[in-house]
Amino acid sequence: MAFAVEEINRNSTLLPGVKLGYHILDSCDRYPWSLQSDYPIPLLIGDGSSTSSIILSHILSSVSVPILLLHLNRVNVTTPQGDMFYFQGSDIPAKYDLVNWQMNSKGQLNLILIGRVDGFDLQINESAIQWSSGSKQVPFSVCSEICPPGTWKVPRKGEPLCCFDCVPCAKGEISNKAGSLHCERCPAEFWSNFDQTACIPRQLDFLSFNETLGITLTTAAVSGAVVTTAVFVVFLYYRQTPMVRANNSELSFLLLLSLKLCFLCSLVFIGRPSVWSCRFQQAAFGISFVLCISCLLVKTLVVLAVFRSAQPGAGRLMKWFGPGIQRGSVFLFTSIQVIICTLWLSLSPPVPERDVGLEGSKVTLMCVMASVLGFSLVLGYIGLLACTCLLLAFLARKLPDNFNEAKLITFSMLIFCAVWVTFVPAYASSPGKYVVAVEIFAILASSYGLLLCIFTPKCFIILWRPERNTKKHVMGR
Structure with missing residues (x-):
């Protein structure tokens, strides 16, 4: 031995x-x-x-x-x-x-x-x-039965080692064998199954056309585009009437076109994000709204110029602010936004990324702003034009006229500004795909506000009060 x-x-x-x-x-x-x-x-x-x-x-x-x-x-x-x-x-x-x-x-x-x-x-x-x-x-x-998969052993204080409790693994963690001493966390793009025994790939989550929220927003956007088209047809059919001619028909048609683009651009935000959709949606949104606000701003300037030209010695003012200058002004204001969007999307465009920070069985696929400065400039320029238009329309709201369009522009711009002031904190605090839903809601709410406030009274007179669609009634004093 x-x-x-x-x-x-x-x-x-x-x-x-x-x-x-x-x-x-x-x-x-x-x-x-x-x-x-x-x-x-x-x-x-x-x-x-x-x-x-x-x-x-x-x-x-x-x-x-x-x-x-x-x-x-x-x-x-x-x-x-x-x-x-x-x-x-x-x-x-x-x-x-x-x-x-x-x-x-x-x-x-x-x-x-x-x-x-x-x-x-x-x-x-x-x-x-x-x-x-x-x-x-x-x-x-033994004191306790062996812990099944999906749980882990927690010793009981003051008792022998064979006495323990079986605690279920937390969400996102698994144990795939009996008697595990601890649970293992799943990789970033995986999540635990129902029994907490295996890691399964997370589902991609984004605002799609098939879910209830996507269907609702799509219906609202398409309905707005259809209503805008109907108003465009009404104005085109009655373009020779005093009501249409007195409210600068050319800018009205351009405004309706820009509103239709605003409604349709919201559809680009719905669906699976891609490299091109992330770039196009912000550019379409920024340019469409600047075109819309530019038309309203020039309309307001025209109202002020008309009443200013009626004063002695100011007869040449309208000659300098004729249709060509009006179209050029709209083009100039819109071109500035085009330049901002071009620089932003060229230097640091939004890109699709997977957000795995949220706890759950889904990975949110969304467009991430690589440059907050670019997005801020786009929103800031829209806000600058909107505030300028609101101020000028407010100053012109009491000018003598039975149908002073400045009153309608003032009210519509108040709604517009209120929507986008509310949008900023809501956008910053919304999780996952609801960030996209908040932006779409702001686009649709402000577009509907402009469409209804400016064109509803005119369409009402054109279609249901034709006796008031006369030069004498429109011009008033």
Whole structure:
């Protein structure tokens, strides 16, 4: 035995990192001498006498030290405390039936037999072992059942290690085997399944034409474009009447065209974002609204110029502010926005990105503003024109006329400014795809406000009060 232990210790491949040791005492066939050992030991090898080994096993069972029995002349195993007996030898007569042992243990089957009987392997038929409960099933000596997949073990304070609670994994975390000590977090673009046992790819989420919100916004945008087209047809049919001619028909047609573009540009924001859609939607939005506000601004300037030219010595004012200058002014105001959008989209355009910051089983695909400055310039220029138009229209609202368009422009621009002032904080605080929905809502709300405030009174007179569609009634004083 000493030689075997030393050989094992010399060979680092047999028990890596482990060194075996031993301590040998001679009992001299005296039972009391067998008990004279003060060394803490993990295993005891009995002496030549089985009687001494059995006496030692009863004593050492209280401290859970197993003993290896070298020789047994008689086998009678009764282990009320779950003693562990190890034996080997060839002097056990084959006539002993080693299969029909009755175990009185209160714990598991911790009896291990090693050896040979009459040259044959010694085997135990575990199915023939009957426990004190009357069952042949091995009883569980544990406090808690093993934790299933999808949960992890949390030890109970002040209780043995076998006592623990099974806590479900948090959302986005999994455990795919029983008895896990912790849960593993899923990668960024994956999420846990319903049972928290596997990571599955997240679904792409964006404002689509198929969902309820997308259908609602699409219907509102198409309806606005249809109504604008209907108003355009009415104005075109009645273009020779005083009501249409008195309100600068050319700018009215251009305003209706720009409003239709405003309604239609909102559709570009719906659907799966792409490189070109992210660029085109902001350019279409910025240019369409500047064209619209430019028409209203020039209309307001025309109203002021008309009444200013009626004063003595100002007759040439309208000659300098004729149709050509009006068209040129609209073109100039719109060109500035085109330049801003071109520079923005050329240097740092919006790009589609996946937002995985939100907790959940979906990844939001959205257009991200690479340059906040570019978007701010687009909105700021629209706001500058809108505020200028509102101020001029407010100054011209009380000029003498039965049908002063400045009153309508004032009210419409108040609605326009209120919508876009509310839009900024709502846009900054909205999560995921609802950022797009907020911008579409602002586009539609302001477009409907301009369309209804400016053209509803005119269409009402043209279609339902034709007797008021006369030069005398329109001009008034």
